[in-house]
Amino acid sequence: MQELKQKLTANIKAAYPEIKEKDYPGNRLDFTVDKQYLVSILTYLKESLGYIHLSHIACVDWLEEGEFEVIFILWSPEEKLKVFLRVRVDRENPVMPNVDMIWRQANTYEREMREMFGIQFEGLEAPEEFVLEDWQGPPPMRRDFDTESYANETFFHRPGREDALDVREEIIKRSREEIPDFAKKYSR
Amino acid sequence: MREKATTLYLGPQHPGITGNMMVRLKVEGDTIVGATTEVGYLHRAFEKLQEKRNWLQSFTLMCRFCVPETDPMEESYARAVEAIEGREVPERAKYIRVMVLELARLASFMLWYGGQNGSLGLYTMGQWSVGDRNYILDLFEELTGGRVYHMYIWPGGVRRDLPQGFEKRVLKTMDYLEKRLDDYDDLMFDNAIFKKRTQGVGIVNKEKAIEHGVVGPVLRGCGIRSDIRIDDPYEVYDKLDFEVPTAEGSDIWARALVRRQEARQSIRIIRQVIDMMPGGEFYNKVPNPQKWTLPKGDAYVRTESVRGEIGMYIASDGGTNPRRVHLRGAAYVHAITLLEDVLIGENIADVSAIMNSLGTCPPEIER
Numbered sequence: 001m002q003e004l005k006q007k008l009t010a011n012i013k014a015a016y017p018e019i020k021e022k023d024y025p026g027n028r029l030d031f032t033v034d035k036q037y038l039v040s041i042l043t044y045l046k047e048s049l050g051y052i053h054l055s056h057i058a059c060v061d062w063l064e065e066g067e068f069e070v071i072f073i074l075w076s077p078e079e080k081l082k083v084f085l086r087v088r089v090d091r092e093n094p095v096m097p098n099v100d101m102i103w104r105q106a107n108t109y110e111r112e113m114r115e116m117f118g119i120q121f122e123g124l125e126a127p128e129e130f131v132l133e134d135w136q137g138p139p140p141m142r143r144d145f146d147t148e149s150y151a152n153e154t155f156f157h158r159p160g161r162e163d164a165l166d167v168r169e170e171i172i173k174r175s176r177e178e179i180p181d182f183a184k185k186y187s188r
Numbered sequence: 189m190r191e192k193a194t195t196l197y198l199g200p201q202h203p204g205i206t207g208n209m210m211v212r213l214k215v216e217g218d219t220i221v222g223a224t225t226e227v228g229y230l231h232r233a234f235e236k237l238q239e240k241r242n243w244l245q246s247f248t249l250m251c252r253f254c255v256p257e258t259d260p261m262e263e264s265y266a267r268a269v270e271a272i273e274g275r276e277v278p279e280r281a282k283y284i285r286v287m288v289l290e291l292a293r294l295a296s297f298m299l300w301y302g303g304q305n306g307s308l309g310l311y312t313m314g315q316w317s318v319g320d321r322n323y324i325l326d327l328f329e330e331l332t333g334g335r336v337y338h339m340y341i342w343p344g345g346v347r348r349d350l351p352q353g354f355e356k357r358v359l360k361t362m363d364y365l366e367k368r369l370d371d372y373d374d375l376m377f378d379n380a381i382f383k384k385r386t387q388g389v390g391i392v393n394k395e396k397a398i399e400h401g402v403v404g405p406v407l408r409g410c411g412i413r414s415d416i417r418i419d420d421p422y423e424v425y426d427k428l429d430f431e432v433p434t435a436e437g438s439d440i441w442a443r444a445l446v447r448r449q450e451a452r453q454s455i456r457i458i459r460q461v462i463d464m465m466p467g468g469e470f471y472n473k474v475p476n477p478q479k480w481t482l483p484k485g486d487a488y489v490r491t492e493s494v495r496g497e498i499g500m501y502i503a504s505d506g507g508t509n510p511r512r513v514h515l516r517g518a519a520y521v522h523a524i525t526l527l528e529d530v531l532i533g534e535n536i537a538d539v540s541a542i543m544n545s546l547g548t549c550p551p552e553i554e555r
Contacts, residue, residue, distance in 0.1 A: 027420065028488075054401050056488060058501040058514040071501065073488050080419060082488065104529075105401040105521040127224065131231045131554050141236060182478045 004079050005029050011049060016041060030084040038087055039097050042072065046102060051076045051083060054102075057109035059117050063143040066091045068117060072099075094119040116141035193221055198539055200229050205303065205543050206256050207550035209523070215536060223531040225524045231554040235513050242508045243269060243343065244477035251337045253515055254552040256299050259292035260493040261515065262341040264500035267422060269343040271487035272504050278469040281345035282423045287358070287461045288331070288340060289423075289491075290454045294365065295324040296494040297451045300544070301372060304444065307540035308385050313376055320368050323361050330354065345471035355462045362455050369451060377448065386440035390530055390542035393438045400526040404496020404518050405450065406546055408434045409443035416492040427464070430457050440545040447494075481508050495519060495547030517552035524553070 008029065009021050016037055022030040033041055045051040051074040060069045072085040089096055098121040100107040110121045111130040118139035129135075137154070138145050172179065199210035208229035214222035234253065238246035250265040251258035263285055270277060298321035302314030325335040330351060332338040340347050376382055392402060394410050407414050415432040417425040433449035435442035474480055484506040491498045496518030505511040527546060531539060 052398055055490065055497070056499040056501055056514070056516050058488075058503075058512065060486075060503045060512045071486075073499070073501070075420075075490075077414060077419060082420075084488070103401050104399050104525045108520060108524045129228070131228045133228055140233070143239075147233075147236060147240075 001027060001081075004081060008049065008079070008081065008083070012041070012044075015044060027080055028082045028084065030086065032086045032088075035087045035089060035096060038072075038085070039099055039102070041085065042074075042099055042102050045074055045083065049076070050078050053077065054106060055082070057106060057113070059113050059119065059141075061091075061117060061141070061143045063091070068094055068119060070096060070113070070119070089119065096121050098122055098124045100124065115139065118142065192216075196536065198536075199226075202540055205540070205548045205550065206299075209548065209550040209553070211527070211531070211539065211543075213531070213536065213539070218535050218537070220531050220534050220536065220539070223528045225528055227524070227550060227553050229554075230551045232551075234555045235515075238510050238513045240509065242477055243480055243482060243510065244474070246510055246513065247342050248339055251339055252551075253555055254517060254519075254549050255336065256549065257292050257296040257494050258337055259289050259341060260491045260498050261500075262339065263289060263423075264489050264491040264498055264515075265502070265513075266341050266343045267491075268487040268489045268500050268502040269482065271489060272482050272485050272502065273343075275344060275474075276472055277345055278472055279424075279466050280468050281470045281472075283461050283465050284346050284350065284470060285341050286423050286425065286428070287458055287465075288338070288346075290457045290461070291324055291327060291358070293494055294451060294454045294458075295321050295328075297447060297454070298324070300447060300494065301376065303544045304440075304541065305376060305382065307544045308382065310376075310379065310382060313372065316368070316375070317372065320365060323364065327354075327358060327361060330357075344474045345469070347471070349470045355465065358458060358462060362458055366452070366455055369448075369455075373448070377444070383441065385538070385541065386444060386545075387437070388439050388441075389534065389538050390440045390545055391438045392526065392530060392546075396526075396529070400529070401521050402496075402526060403521070404492070404494075404547065405443050405446045406496065406518075406522065408432065408446045410438040411436050416490050416497055420490055422489070422491065424461075428457055428460050430460075440541055443545050479508065481506060493518065495522070495549060515552070515555060517549060518547050519549040519552045522546040523548040523550070 005023060012019055012031065020032045024030065053075040054072065055075045056073040058071045062069055067088045068091060070087045070089065074083045096119055098110060100110060107126055110124050111126045113119045114121060115130045115132055116139055137150055193214045193216050196213040196215050197210060198213055200208035210226040212224045212226060213220050234249050238249060247265055250261045253261045298317040301317035305313035328338055329335050331354065332340040392406055392410060394412065397407050397410050397412065411434055413432050413434050418432055430453045433446050435445040482504040484504060486501065486503040488499060488501045499516040501514040502510055503512040523546060527543065530542060534542060
């Protein structure tokens with residue numbers, strides 16, 4: 001296992017010297033890449049090194065650092081290694097290269113990221129909407145999207161149901177029970 | 189003379205799959221010339237909800253990601269959390285987990301038998317197999333308290349130990365189901381209608397499989413031996429002896445043959461697991477869930493479900509809640525780009541059968 005990892009790291013370092021790698025226990029290996037090399041390194045891994053299966057593309061919003069992290073996870077059926085490729089994109093102007101010509105299923109992941117995080121993929125050909133319908137608000141999976149205030153501003157309460165605005169407080173009023181300490185942070 | 193193409197809306201409700209999803213078909217006569225998948229009927233924003241809940245509260249949402257087979261989601265969540273924290277799981281818990289996963293796999297196969305035949309208008313099979321599935325659900329009810337949603341495999345182990353004499357009852361059910369699987373063969377695989385409607389329909393060949401990142405029985409149905417239980421073993425699958433069936437043909441028939449063999453392999457695994465079941469603890473207790481924090485880091489785990497690979501990515505920022513949970517099921521890659529490609533050139537009447545055969549599960553796509 002360790003030999004395979006070293007061989008892979010050497011191969012990638014030879015082609016892309018500025019890549020940073022991080023080793024994890026088990027069959028996992030992480031690389032941090034710049035987004036301008038993304039398409040070429042994914043093609044290199046697929047065509048030359050046998051990483052033919054794109055297992056996952058995940059996106060994490062690191063709000064405090066002002067960046068999105070997009071993680072491509074590849075799998076090699078021969079070497080039995082999981083390779084993580086981490087790409088950081090600016091939160092203010094999130095533009096990523098499109099990779100769905102390498103793996104067709106990347107199209108679905110990119111559509112979801114475009115809708116949920118507002119990341120634009122250059123040259124992505126797909127219908128505008130994925131899961132949400134007639135969505136007017138900000139991209140909902142961003143960390144600064146507040147579900148509760150969005151719902152309060154966008155929707156209205158059914159007439160006669162105003163007393164159910166905070167169910168917990170209403171129950172307390174009727175049963176005269178105290179809120180336990182641990183539950184207070186969930187109460188309004 | 190070229191006929192004019194008509195648009196046909198198939199769905200959101202239709203036979204063969206669990207959940208709601210629409211396929212917009214462009215048809216010329218009976219032949220499909222274009223297809224677009226439209227999802228969005230089942231979006232419940234679980235992944236957003238999980239960001240607002242602590243590690244144990246968000247575990248209760250996991251099993252709701254996909255209804256026909258709930259346990260692989262719980263297991264992959266539990267394993268990802270354990271991987272981030274470095275928490276050890278007792279040996280007995282691992283064996284119990286494998287037993288539950290394989291029981292869930294069998295139950296899901298029973299539902300597939302019904303769905304695949306129902307989509308072709310052969311309803312007897314579904315009556316039989318869904319009836320027999322209840323015997324497995326009875327076992328689940330005894331073990332976990334729930335029939336469909338179990339919430340049993342959680343971080344640190346499993347929620348409770350096996351009841352007294354449970355292994356015996358599992359083995360008895362397995363003996364019964366093994367006999368029933370032979371009856372199913374007579375009804376399904378010896379049926380001329382089933383053969384005629386499935387052979388040469390919905391072809392996913394090797395090149396297309398790699399281009400689209402196909403997983404699970406669909407990949408094995410085109411002759412590629414690939415199973416995460418063997419390639420990237422988790423829990424105790426590396427200690428068990430079982431085979432990975434493959435078939436040539438790449439059509440619905442080939443995938444049905446693969447699944448037929450896999451159901452038998454599940455019974456074989458359950459018998460082995462019960463035979464090898466060690467004693468001891470079943471749960472490595474987690475701290476007070478309200479204050480339980482995980483170190484900063486991330487994990488990605490893969491599980492083999494009935495429909496194929498399930499991938500669970502979890503990122504932790506060192507707090508009491510997950511930073512990001514992202515699940516990728518087999519349907520996520522099969523039911524959108526692949527389905528749109530496969531449907532071209534097929535007949536309208538075969539769409540439901542193809543969707544079922546590819547393992548379409550809309551709640552898994554939208555989450």
